[in-house]
Structures are given as structure tokens and as C-alpha cells.
Amino acid sequence: DAKTTQPTSMDCAEGRAANLPCNHSTISGNEYVYWYRQIHSQGPQYIIHGLKNNETNEMASLIITEDRKSSTLILPHATLRDTAVYYCIVRAGSGGGADGLTFGKGTHLIIQP
């Protein structure tokens, strides 16, 4: 799996858009970018994933650069409940490997009131 680099922590004001970057310069052509988050003392929550096109769902948007070496997760209107650790994971799609998801240290996003 490609290595990812994320900032250790970020602050964002409530109601503003939170933009969380992830670098994955060694990503392979068949690898997807997945985002999860973990609110304190809870299990991780799947957010979104994408291959090369930008993706949007009810939780967030995922912007992947044209060269696919980096991506940004966007929470359009952050609320206090979005305070969590956000993990960017790069993996091949289904069947790409059976050794479990690798969660790095992620970005601790703190939403300020």
C-alpha cells in the first residue's frame, strides 16, 4: 500500500469548511484513496473514497489532484461533532490485499466554537 502523509493536527471554526490534506506521492494506478474518521473512544467511521474523479456524498467531498499524488477531504460546514481523528488510507480496490486496513496516525481535527 502507498504511504500517506497527513498533518498531525488542524483547527477549524464551526460553520466553516474544513479542508484536510493527504499526500500519497507513491500511489499506484489501481489504488484508491479512502477516508475514515474516529471520534474519541468510538469505532472508525467510513467517510468516502475515490480513484481519480472527485467524489461527494452526504458527509464530505473528496478532491484528488490530477496526478493523484495528493487529495483533500472537505467537510463543507464543520460542526463540533466533526472533531475527530481523520485517516487517509491508500489501497488497491477489492481483492487488492487481505492484510487489513492500515490506519496511520491521521489528522486530529478540532472544531472550535
Place this chain on the structure above:
Amino acid sequence: EAGVTQSPTHLIKTRGQQATLRCSPISGHTSVYWYQQALGLGLQFLLWYDEGEERNRGNFPPRFSGRQFPNYSSELNVNALELEDSALYLCASSPGLAGAFQETQYFGPGTRLLVL
């Protein structure tokens, strides 16, 4: 739709004892994954079950074992508990697609195991 459930929520054991943790996947999901999250550390992959069979395991000693039942629920057993086994144990499920590992997983709230 009910999410992934785990029991118990908390478990306290002493060194050398055995612990049994249980997981019920989302209805219709056939794959169950187990992860360990020790304090201050990231999630470590433990085991993956699909259709009743163990498909893969992470870098953990054999005293970590489990099984998946015909109704797709799963059990994680940890024998000869050690202090460093204290952690949050997370279970996740996904639809099984031809036995392939699924990156989109739905996690339960976890069981917090404390070994004294």
C-alpha cells in the same frame, strides 16, 4: 438498520485468564474483521473472517484466535492474557463479494479490555 454491535462494552480480566469478545455484523454482511487499538497506538489488523472461514490474520501470536458462526456473527478469543493486551478491540463488517477483502468497512463501538 442496526449497525455492528459488540459485547461486552468493557471487560476486566487478570493476567493468564482468557477473554471472549463477540461481534454481530450488519444484517447481510458476511465478512467480519477484528482490529486491536492499544492506547496511543494505531489500529492493528487482527483477523478477517468471511463465510465462516478465516481468510487472513495479522501479526499476532496464536493465542489470539476466533471464529465465525453460520449467522456470520463472530467471536474473538484471547488466551493467556498479558498486560499489553489491554486495548480497544474493534470489529467491522462488510458485504462479502466473492470472498474479496473490502476496504469499505463498518465498525462497531468496540470492547475495551483491561488486563490487570
